Amino acid sequence: MNDHATVERSPDPGREVFLQAVLGGLSERPRSIPARFLYDSRGSALFDTICAQPEYYLTRTETGILEARAAEIAGLAGPGCALVEFGSGSSTKSRLLIEAMDLAVYVPIDISRLHLDQTAAQLRLDYPELRVQPVAANFMKVEALPADIDDAIRRVGFFPGSTIGNLTPEESDAFLRRARRLVGADGAMLIGIDLRKDPTLLTAAYNDAAGVTARFTLNLLRRANRELGADFDPGAWQHEAFYNARLGRMEIYIRSLRGQTVSVAGRSFAFQPDERIHTEYSYKYDPHEFAESAHRAGFRLAELWTDPAELFAVVWLEAGPAPR
Template identity: 45%
Template sequence: MQTELIGPRLRFSDLKPPPADFRREVVEGLRLPQKTLSPKFFYDAEGCRLFEAICDLPEYYLTRTEIGILTEHAEGIARILGQGGTLIELGSGNSRKVRLLLEALRPAVYIPVDIAREHLLAASRTLAADYPWLDIHAACLDYSEHFEMPFLPDVQRKVIFFPGSSIGNFEPAAAENLLCSIAQCVQPEGGLLIGFDLKKDARLLHAAYNDSAGVTAQFNLNLLRCINDRAAANFALDRFHHDAFYNEPQGRIEMHLCSESCQQVIVAGETFDFLDGESIHTENSYKYGIEEFRSLARNAGFEPGHCWCDRNGLFCVHYFAVSSD
């Protein structure tokens, strides 16, 4: 691990996995009967740019709805979370959402966590300039693999902020395991403020992941370009297309990249055969009922607290406290 002092109140710790781990995970995923890639690989510089564009699309209700909830209820959230503690944000991105809470919460320490190094570093520098009273300890790491913060104050109350319905990218068992790790990280007396997408009409979900401008398709296909760059691959992006659909029995959106012909692709020296129409499964986005998610959190060691939803019932921001049992 490398930790740099970037400014008087800004430290940056780099725990990002090495390139060999990226190549290994990609190859192992492509060897599966259903070829699969992790959505964490979306976020190179271009992937981050495209995702920010997705968040502003008219069909993609998730970001604006969560921002609306946080804007309307920031003061009430701050009263429940308390001031002066440590706030840890998973998947901090451009820090757009946490800004809605920082002034109300006034944490002593803020720890943004993201896998996209340059994006995280730039956002952390901007926050340090905008909030000179705030101690920032940014951590570039893959929290889906090893949930270990490089820095945690000993005495302050810890709350993890996990917005964006990113928990939906995890299989339910893996989501429960991650929530268990979060509970261990923030105990005792800690908590979790998490945003998750609610189950709703399949037509609305379909539109959100198949936007008319094709930005989500570009985002999905950019994953292949990233693999070409980082794993010595030769994917032809024009020979794959984006496919996203709602799998209602599983309660999830599935994103795939579908081969448009029989073809061979070389990745890290290994050859992979694709049939015409064969897909690479690139992302799941699970949708939850509120009671369904509360049950998942209870199993992980949390007790449900207050929740805030938009008036249309599209999205939920929920606070959970670590169980005292």
């Protein structure tokens, strides 16, 4: 098992990769576990519940933009293209595009293998004419699309959900360069970015009153218990999310409610009261800065669509000259 990109059969991150990430991340200071491990099957299902929370404006706002622009997007993409979604989750937003676009193939890429397979099976039932080729992989490492996707087919990457915001600026640059190689010289990317706004709205979105985001974050500890035989007491930890205005990002942590020692695969980790494990960033964008980073990766920002309150933006990037 590994999380390196393979194309035809890409294994789930697997126990060993998760184990090394947890052992490595808990040994460093500050302690952290990468956000992609939040998404096992339970995490993927909880994420869908987060999307339905009233405070989580991101999903309904982005969906509204996509609904309003679906025909325009289909026109920009052109006929017979491949839609490649990075971090596809339940592919809910892709359904809007699948229905509006003339697709040769839909390629959902996600690290949460079981959820990906179930989603692909449902899409095949709902759209019997559509070719669906899921790839279970870490999208930071995907080097190529499945070999039977003809080079002559135009490739349109789709990266919704503000998932790009989970990447640090360096990771985001690396991702966009990789995406540029993957879609090629006549490709395009459609990306959902969350915009900078009143911190009160942001903080509420990641601290919903029903506590779903907290359950999603703490599921990481339950996952470590289930898959690695760790002995985290989930009741002794708390979800914490706040806006760092200087860096323009939400920061999400798991905070230890008391002094405690946790064992993971025979290694012990001592935590002080209030000590934190970082799990996630969610960067909020200034559209001009985003356009510059896309440009550095070899894309030209051709369209930027937003909602009336300018909470969220969906951008259409056309591939330009490849960066050197």
